[in-house]
Structures are given as C-alpha cells and as structure tokens.
Amino acid sequence: MKFDKFDREILRVLQKDATVSMAELSQKVGLSHTPCWRRVKRMEAEGIIKQKVTILDNKKLNLGVSVFIYVTLKNHDGESLNDFEASVQSIDEIVECHTTSGDKDYLLKVIVESIEEYEHLLKSKLTNLPLVDHLSSTFALKQVKNTTELPIKNI
Structure with a gap:
C-alpha cells in the first residue's frame, strides 16, 4: 500500500x-x-490499523514489576517451538514473547505485582514450560521510555 x-x-x-x-x-x-x-x-x-485499545497504567494498577526473561530450549525442532509458543499464551503475566537470534531462543516480558509474585510464577509456571533448558531473568529498575507509537514518518 x-x-x-x-x-x-x-x-x-x-x-x-x-x-x-x-x-x-x-x-x-x-x-x-x-x-x-x-x-x-x-x-x-488492509490490517494496517489492527485494533483500537485502551492503554492502562500498570503502576496505578499495582503491577509495577517488569521482568525480562531470556529462554533457552532443550530442543529446536518445529514441534518443540510450537509447544512452547502455545504454552506461553495461557500465562497472563507474560505480556510479550519474542523469538530471538543468537544463543537465546525467546525473550519474554512479564508484568507482576511484586518480586514475590514473580518468584511464585517462576516456580509454578515458567520453569514448567515445555522443553525449557534455561531461564535468565532481569528486573527493570526504571522505565526510561514507553511508547506504543510506531515511527511512521518514513512509510
């Protein structure tokens, strides 16, 4: 277009x-x-405008802890990847899931209320995801930029 x-x-x-x-x-x-x-x-x-949404303030909703998690899987065959991708759909706290290049397979973004809640999520759900070999978590300390706007000046 x-x-x-x-x-x-x-x-x-x-x-x-x-x-x-x-x-x-x-x-x-x-x-x-x-x-x-x-x-x-x-x-x-044409699907350029996908949907119209309301953006919530996670901190005002007491969801102030953002965690980025690199995931490495044991297997990389199509079925394993599909199983993993399907399983993350059912975990509400996972708000983003990206496949990545390099030695990590996925990057997850998780939003939770507290570190304790993240620990519970990690132990009860994340470590039980199909074929997970390794998880590496990083906590966001401060959000410096947050935009939902795409840079459309050059389209």
Missing part, C-alpha cells in the same frame, strides 16, 4: 488518541469527513 501525507497524519493522530471522533480526525489531518473515513476504513480492511 502506498501512503501519502494524509495517511501518515491519520496514523499519527490515531496512535496518540484512538478515541478521536471522525470529525476531529478529518479536521486535524486537513481532509473532509468522507475521504478521511474512507482512508481509515481502507487501512482497517
């Missing part, structure tokens, strides 16, 4: 506030209502 300046501006505005009305959006990007609406609908249909 080709993007022009209006498409990019629509995406910028929606990334900052997905609750903006179509009238406000069209005014902010400099288009009339109908062409703006058509562009948004096209980007939704």
Whole structure:
C-alpha cells in the first residue's frame, strides 16, 4: 500500500488518541469527513490499523514489576517451538514473547505485582514450560521510555 501525507497524519493522530471522533480526525489531518473515513476504513480492511485499545497504567494498577526473561530450549525442532509458543499464551503475566537470534531462543516480558509474585510464577509456571533448558531473568529498575507509537514518518 502506498501512503501519502494524509495517511501518515491519520496514523499519527490515531496512535496518540484512538478515541478521536471522525470529525476531529478529518479536521486535524486537513481532509473532509468522507475521504478521511474512507482512508481509515481502507487501512482497517488492509490490517494496517489492527485494533483500537485502551492503554492502562500498570503502576496505578499495582503491577509495577517488569521482568525480562531470556529462554533457552532443550530442543529446536518445529514441534518443540510450537509447544512452547502455545504454552506461553495461557500465562497472563507474560505480556510479550519474542523469538530471538543468537544463543537465546525467546525473550519474554512479564508484568507482576511484586518480586514475590514473580518468584511464585517462576516456580509454578515458567520453569514448567515445555522443553525449557534455561531461564535468565532481569528486573527493570526504571522505565526510561514507553511508547506504543510506531515511527511512521518514513512509510
């Protein structure tokens, strides 16, 4: 899909506030209502705009401990990888799971209330994930940057 300046501006505005009305959006990007609406609908249909969500403040919800966990598996065949990936889906505290290059297989991001809660999660669920050989946990001390906005200036 080709993007022009209006498409990019629509995406910028929606990334900052997905609750903006179509009238406000069209005014902010400099288009009339109908062409703006058509562009948004096209980007939704093409999967560029995947969903509109509400972003919660984890600290205000008493979920202030973020842990990054490198995972190394015992086996690397397709079935083992699929089993591991399917199993992480059922653990709510795992908010992100990425395959990685190098000597580690996965990087997990876990958000919990406390270190004690993480210890319980580690012992009761994480060490029991299929084919886990090694887990290496790192606790985030301070979040320096947090954005859900993609750098769309060059699309």
